[in-house]
Amino acid sequence: LPTALIIGSGPAAAGAALALSSREDQQITVIDLGLQLEPDHREQADALAAMPSVAWTTEALASVAIGPVPSSSGGLPQKRTYGSDYPFRNIGQLDGVSTADRANASVISAAYGGFSTIWGAQVMPFPAAAFEAWPVPMSGMEPHYRAILRAIPFAAEEDDLAADFPLIGPAQALPPVAERTARVLESYRRHRRRLQNHGVTMGKARLALRAPECIRCGLCMSGCPYRLIYSSSQTFDEMRRKERITYRGGLLALSLDEAGDLATVTAMDLRTKQVQRFSADRVYVAAGGIGSTRLVANSAGLYGSEIHMQESQQFGIPFLSFRGVMDPRRETAFTLNQFNMTVGLDPDGHDLAQLHFYTYNAAFVDALPAPLRAGLAEPARKALLSRLTFALGYLPSWRSPAIRLEVGPPADGQLPSVRVSQGPGGSHHPMLRRVMARVLRSAPLLDLYPVLPMLRRAAAGKSYHFGGSFPHAPDGPSRVTSDRVGRVGEWRRIHLVDATVFPNVPATTFTLTVMANAHRIATESMSLPQ
Ligand SMILES: Cc1cc2nc3c(=O)[nH]c(=O)nc-3n(C[C@H](O)[C@H](O)[C@H](O)COP(=O)(O)OP(=O)(O)OC[C@H]3O[C@@H](n4cnc5c(N)ncnc54)[C@H](O)[C@@H]3O)c2cc1C
Ligand code: SF4
Numbered sequence: 001l002p003t004a005l006i007i008g009s010g011p012a013a014a015g016a017a018l019a020l021s022s023r024e025d026q027q028i029t030v031i032d033l034g035l036q037l038e039p040d041h042r043e044q045a046d047a048l049a050a051m052p053s054v055a056w057t058t059e060a061l062a063s064v065a066i067g068p069v070p071s072s073s074g075g076l077p078q079k080r081t082y083g084s085d086y087p088f089r090n091i092g093q094l095d096g097v098s099t100a101d102r103a104n105a106s107v108i109s110a111a112y113g114g115f116s117t118i119w120g121a122q123v124m125p126f127p128a129a130a131f132e133a134w135p136v137p138m139s140g141m142e143p144h145y146r147a148i149l150r151a152i153p154f155a156a157e158e159d160d161l162a163a164d165f166p167l168i169g170p171a172q173a174l175p176p177v178a179e180r181t182a183r184v185l186e187s188y189r190r191h192r193r194r195l196q197n198h199g200v201t202m203g204k205a206r207l208a209l210r211a212p213e214c215i216r217c218g219l220c221m222s223g224c225p226y227r228l229i230y231s232s233s234q235t236f237d238e239m240r241r242k243e244r245i246t247y248r249g250g251l252l253a254l255s256l257d258e259a260g261d262l263a264t265v266t267a268m269d270l271r272t273k274q275v276q277r278f279s280a281d282r283v284y285v286a287a288g289g290i291g292s293t294r295l296v297a298n299s300a301g302l303y304g305s306e307i308h309m310q311e312s313q314q315f316g317i318p319f320l321s322f323r324g325v326m327d328p329r330r331e332t333a334f335t336l337n338q339f340n341m342t343v344g345l346d347p348d349g350h351d352l353a354q355l356h357f358y359t360y361n362a363a364f365v366d367a368l369p370a371p372l373r374a375g376l377a378e379p380a381r382k383a384l385l386s387r388l389t390f391a392l393g394y395l396p397s398w399r400s401p402a403i404r405l406e407v408g409p410p411a412d413g414q415l416p417s418v419r420v421s422q423g424p425g426g427s428h429h430p431m432l433r434r435v436m437a438r439v440l441r442s443a444p445l446l447d448l449y450p451v452l453p454m455l456r457r458a459a460a461g462k463s464y465h466f467g468g469s470f471p472h473a474p475d476g477p478s479r480v481t482s483d484r485v486g487r488v489g490e491w492r493r494i495h496l497v498d499a500t501v502f503p504n505v506p507a508t509t510f511t512l513t514v515m516a517n518a519h520r521i522a523t524e525s526m527s528l529p530q
Contacts, residue, residue: 001025001026001027002027002281002282002530003026003027003029003279003280003281003282004020004026004028004029004280004281004282004283004522005028005029005031005263005265005278005280005282005283005284006020006029006031006283006286007030007253007284007285007286007292008030008032008114008285008286008288008291008498009032009034009112009233009236010109010111010113010114010115010232010286010288010498011114011116011511011514011515011518012114012286012288012497012498012499012514012515012518013030013032013114013232013236013284013497013518014232014236014515014518015144015148015497015518015519015522016286016518017236017522018147018235018515018519019147019518019519019520019522019523019526020284020526021239021244021245022523023526027246028244029247029278029280030236030245030246030247030248031251031253031267031278032112032247032248033091033092033093033109033110033249033251033252034111034112034247034249034251035086035089035110035111035112036086036111036112037082037084037086037117041063041083044063044064045082045225048061048064048225049225049227053217063083064082064083064222064223065083065222065362066080066083066222067080067222067361067362067363067366068221068366071104072104072105072106073102073103073104073458073461073462075316075456075457075459076314076392076456077363078106079118079221079222080118080222080223081118081222081223082222083223086110086117087109087111087113087117088109088118089110090110091270092110092268092270093108093109093110093252094106094107094108095411095415096417097417097420098417098418099419099420099421099461100419100420101459101460102459102460103420103421103422103459103460103461104420104458104459104461104462105420107288107290107420108290108291108294109288109291111233112233113231113232113234113236114232114288115288115464116232116233116511117231117233119231119464119511120337120356121208121209121230121336122205122208122337122356122509123149123154123156123206123207123208123511124161124165124340124354124509124512125138125141125145125165125166125168125508125512125513125516126138126141126506126508126513127164127349127350127506127508128164128349129349130350130506133503133504134472134503134504135474135483135484136520140520141516141517142168144519144523145168145169145512145513145516146168146169148515148516148519149168149170149512150169150170151235152208153172153208153209153210153211153228153230154169154170154171154172154207154208155172155175155206155207155208155210155211156171156174156204156206156207157171157173157174160188160192160196160202160203161203161206161342162203164201164342165508167206171206172212173211174204174205174207175211175214175216175333175334176216176333177333177338177339177359178325178328178331178338178359178360179328179331180321180328180359180360180389181338181339181357181359183321183323183325183447184339184357184446184447184448185203185204187447187448188202188446190445191445191446194445195445198438198441198442199344199345199438200341200342200343200438200439200442201341201342202339202340202341202342203339203340204338204339204340205337205338205339205340205356206340207229207336208229208230209228209230209334209336210226210228210230211228213228214226214228216332216333216334217332218332218333218334218335218361218362219335220335220336220361221362232515250269251267251268251270252267252268252270252415253265253266253267253285253295254267254268254275254295254298254413254414254415255298255299256285256296256299256491256494257299258490258492258493258494261281261493261530262279262280262493263280263281263283263491264277264278264279264283265277265278265279265283275413281493281530282493282494282495282525283493284497284518285486285495285497285498285500286498286518287498288498289309289466289469289498289500290309290405290418290461290466292496292500293307293309293469293470294405294416294418295415296469296470296488296500297416297418298415298416300479300488302407302416302479303407303408303409303410303416304409305407306404306405306406306407307404307405307407307480308402308403308405308424308469309402309403309405309423309466309467310397310398310400310402310403310466310502310504310505311397311400311401311402311403311460311461311463311465311466311505312395312396312397312400312466312505312506312507312510313394313395313399313400313401313463314392314393314394314458314462314463315392315394315432315455315456315457315458316392316393316455316456317390317391317393317450317451317454317456318388318389318390318391318450318451318454319357319388319389319390319391319448319450319451320387320389320451321387321389321447321448321449322447322449323447324383324386324387325386325387327386328359328360328385328386329360329385331360333360335359335360336358337356337357337358337392338357338358338359340355340356341355341357341439342354342355343355343435343438343439345431345434345435350396351396351431352396352506352507353394353395353431353432353435353507354393354394354507354509355392355439356391356392356393357389357390357391358389358390358392364385364388364390365381365385368384372384389448393435393507394465394507394508395431395432395435395507396504396505396506396507397468397504397505397506398504399430399431400425401422401424401425401460402422403420403421403422403423403460403461403466404421404422404423404460405419405420406419406421420460421460422459422460432457436455440452464510465505465509465510466505467498467499467500467501467502467505467514468499468501468502468503468504468505470486470488471501471503472484472486472501472502472503473503477489477491482496482500482501484521485524485528486500486501486521495521497517497518498514501517501521
């Protein structure tokens with residue numbers, strides 16, 4: 001029987017597992033770091049889910065509904081999920097990873113479900129133009145987008161964004177949006193022709209969310225008590241329940257090799273520190289962009305080298321409106337991304353930025369300057385919160401600085417040291433300025449004004465939209481590129497399936513394409529000669 005070994009349980013691993021499990025005789029083993037939410041946090045979240053939300057007390061919420069905390073890289077703070085930092089915590093996978101230029105240090109997740117345990121659940125495909133640099137056109141990716149969107153919850157609506165970003169999969173309606181979202185989208189509808197002339201297109205968020213069950217309690221950003229927000233751990237839970245996969249947690253993969261008809265992973269059991277070898281017909285590597293790059297660097301002996309990864313530059317900026325809405329603290333709304341704006345700078349949709357807008361959530365109050373948080377400032381606070389929206393924006397990788405990884409020697413036969421810093425290509429400034437100029441021109445039409453002095457660019461590695469260390473190359477694989485099924489150099493049976501193989505990283509959301517491309521690679525690999 002054909003055997004497959006997947007490294008990781010994040011979205012890329014889930015994409016590969018979904019494809020492999022479509023073949024009934026495929027024997028699938030998953031090896032993973034597999035860190036889980038602490039039992040007390042889980043119990044507290046379950047306790048909330050078990051009682052009506054009107055009965056939630058301040059004490060019941062205190063340890064699970066926790067907002068983001070200041071990040072070590074400065075800039076945008078770091079999220080928590082159910083009050084825990086476990087998606088970012090180091091259990092050995094970050095040993096030997098250092099940073100410079102205030103780069104983000106939490107770049108490899110050890111979580112069961114990877115970073116999808118804490119993500120924003122936004123799912124949009126890449127623009128068709130991005131695939132011009134890929135070995136597969138949009139039409140070749142489409143069946144894989146569809147397969148993923150069928151396997152995860154999907155809330156989205158057909159609106160103007162669908163002209164460039166078709167829904168592809170069957171979608172359910174989003175929960176009702178906040179008053180601010182409704183107003184902005186109504187203004188957009190009234191002025192859409194003029195806005196589109198500025199390159200601005202708007203629509204509702206697209207979310208991996210079980211929308212019909214949402215009670216609009218507003219806890220999305222700190223962890224949904226009902227687990228309505230998709231995490232790839234849910235896909236693996238189901239596959240384990242159905243005994244479709246063999247799952248082995250607590251293992252740190254150290255290196256990969258091939259001999260004869262087998263591919264082998266050497267991994268360390270984190271509890272016993274014993275090194276074990278696992279073999280299969282094919283290995284699918286999904287340890288996340290930097291996790292997988294480090295694994296390949298160790299396996300191929302790329303010590304002393306500098307590897308550049310492509311990143312979609314992230315930025316954050318508050319927006320103000322002249323007309324206030326009702327006090328948003330009294331409004332029941334979901335607090336994930338609510339509406340999106342794409343800003344296209346050229347007619348072929350190549351240089352396109354995206355802004356994801358968030359209406360009020362509890363973290364808005366924490367972010368206010370101290371005088372506005374004082375009791376006496378309530379009237380001013382209310383006036384401000386009823387006019388405030390926050391956007392997280394992204395630029396395409398070809399207009400953003402790269403991430404530089406300096407690979408050193410391995411410590412004690414383990415993984416090599418990696419220094420993460422900002423790489424070359426800082427040409428994002430002109431594009432960000434041009435995007436902001438369009439946003440500013442659109443502001444009076446939407447009553448949505450960017451607070452430009454508060455524009456902040458995220459540090460290297462903070463967008464979590466990075467990849468391309470071993471990009472699919474049209475002229476076949478080399479030591480630093482992969483073929484269309486993610487095989488680097490001489491490898492025939494080891495496939496990189498996460499964003500390490502992306503030829504570029506457009507500004508639109510990232511992880512749906514991570515899952516779809518992993519699904520494509522795993523599907524195509526099953527037709528290769530054994
Ligand atoms: C706060 C936040 C918000 C985000 N919001 C969005 C969003 O709204 N939309 C979007 O598209 N993307 C978003 N992202 C990005 C998204 O979460 C990641 O792109 C996605 O999780 C990457 O998937 P992956 O499977 O490649 O890697 P990961 O999710 O990083 O998973 C890696 C897996 O590999 C395992 N692993 C790692 N190293 C090893 C090793 N050596 N041995 C064994 N196992 C290993 C880990 O345990 C984990 O299971 C967000 C990320 C964050 C942090
Ligand atoms: S508002 Fe958010 S946290 Fe509350 S039920 Fe809906 S998805 Fe879950």
